[in-house]
Amino acid sequence: MLSRVWIFLLLFVTSTFTEGVDFQTSLEGIRNQFNLPAIAAMISTSNGIKSIAATGKRKLGFIEEVTVDDKFHLGSCTKAMTSTLVATFIEEKKLEWSSTLKNLFPEISIHKSLENVKFEDLLVHRAGLSANPGPDFYNRLSSLDISEARRELAKSFLVRKPEFKVGTYHYSNVGYIIAGHILERISGKSWEVLMEDRLFSVLGMNCGFGITSSNEEKIPTQPWGHLRGNNSIVPLQGDNAPFYGPAGTVHCPMKDWNKFLSIHIDGYNGIESIIKVSSFKKLHTPYPEEGETYTYGAWRRLDRKWAKGHVFTHTGSNTLNYSNVWIAPKIKTSIIGVSNIGGDNAWKATNAAVLEALEKLK
Template structure:
């Protein structure tokens, strides 16, 4: 999507004020949105199908929910967001959850903790997990290339791209471009010609016919196209669309009943949050519909929506998988998903970094410029935090960064209190 995918970040969590980032999905005019990378304090201010937090009876959960609601409301007010949601995740799923604000600017309808939010490029970790499952099942291999799966296109591919393996595609080291404007591809994808499978094949054919941005394996370049190509490879090998693979291999086994694709809601619907943009400084709600998200061709890079509880189910799977085999994937597979390439900090849908408060942690952010979400996962501490909002402006980045840090602080403080008791 955007060739200016920059390395900026504002979740300031430990001792440094460094800013770094990775690109996120950009909508319509290829506007760059920048994900959180380095959690630091603001300088101012059991089973994969475990039950959601709301169904886990616990007075502690209720107290935490109230505390989270108060915490989030202050942040939302300061940053002038329509809505802000947050959750704390442990090994069993969402432990506590809250959401504050309104579903749509100009409406009085309050957001709920169980509403749907678009999580943008945080979808990438899900796509990588599905591909890891296909590899464990023997359908694919980390060394599988587009030329292996699409032999009829091999002659039309640039020779260098024949070495672009799934592992390189999912770690943004395959030489796939960040900019999809060449040959009118981006405009064509917005026309949504054919099925999503056909659209992704069009993208694959167009991208791989041109020379890679760099020799596969040589350097990192964040590319949504790389994830779309990985999705197309999985589709060809299984005969199923990426959307069906996500449902069968991830959503259904985890009980993620709310998970879907594209902007939440339907045209004319008003029972879910809407995404927002700032126009001339004013909050503007974007009605759900085909133009409220990126084209389906790049769905494997970032079009999932779900509730915080269901996102928490997915993140809890990764927390558990960092320690032991799970019914969905073995521990070795999770280790591979969480390990960046040598000399890099990007694994497969996760940015990996060190933090004093959590040791080795994984994070990612996502936005389609109308929504924003961020996850921080600390496997050594057995917890993760999520923050979401229905706005894609930089204010959303700052607010979610601040919310993530406050949630982390809440977990660390409550853990210390329990240990003292």
């Protein structure tokens, strides 16, 4: 899974489309500049959606245009949802942030280096675990039932010496899959069911997992992912194996994703929703190391003048799609940029879309 979490907002991408131009036209200019199949973006404040637009094709080679209500793949931006889901278990006292892997997996001979790793360390990529399973193991896990695959992955990685020194930062999808599996062990329900029951249904989010529509459909009803080759862009409706769920398989329309972002803005400002303010504070707190910005809620916490303080950001990609999100809770603003292609051009384009959205605040 390709996942780029970036710290600095657009130091090299400049906005050239704003003055005298509406948001839709601006996005079309960005889409053409970076040669994307499609791009969509929105900015929302406490007064509602300020600007929203989508432009381009759901699938190259077809006439169907993307819409602002289409579902886009969020990739690793799913992790913030998994962390929020975790907080619901913490509040029910079914789990503790400080629970150790040894105590959570008493039946497994945990490698001595991992015995005292805390659950919360999984959420900030401090458990020393590999980024992803190797190709052969990935293929074997892909053939199993989702929850069984997560159980096998956890067992395999927890009995061996971690790839990296415990306590050092190494971005790990494996860690989030194990975190999701722990919730499954506690509840007896799959991570997908937990997400539906505890987040999507409660918040009224029309979201799902994996590909946005059938890869056998003759006419694209939702955005297809795309892969950039040497001289072409190829549409592919695919995703990481379903067992990757807690690390990054959610897809959402922008407006529904924004419902999730809104509770984090409210939580930062002292308003409870599906979890308590104290839980939001934990999710918005970085790992306690000087200079670290990655929080227990799967955000990069930065400071920006335009936001009058903290911003929380993350990006995500399954290599075929790209998502880019920013929330600025002190000014009660959220910004989303998404595309149905991955790679550096999608990263630069969604950054440019974020800049365009910021212009709408002026």
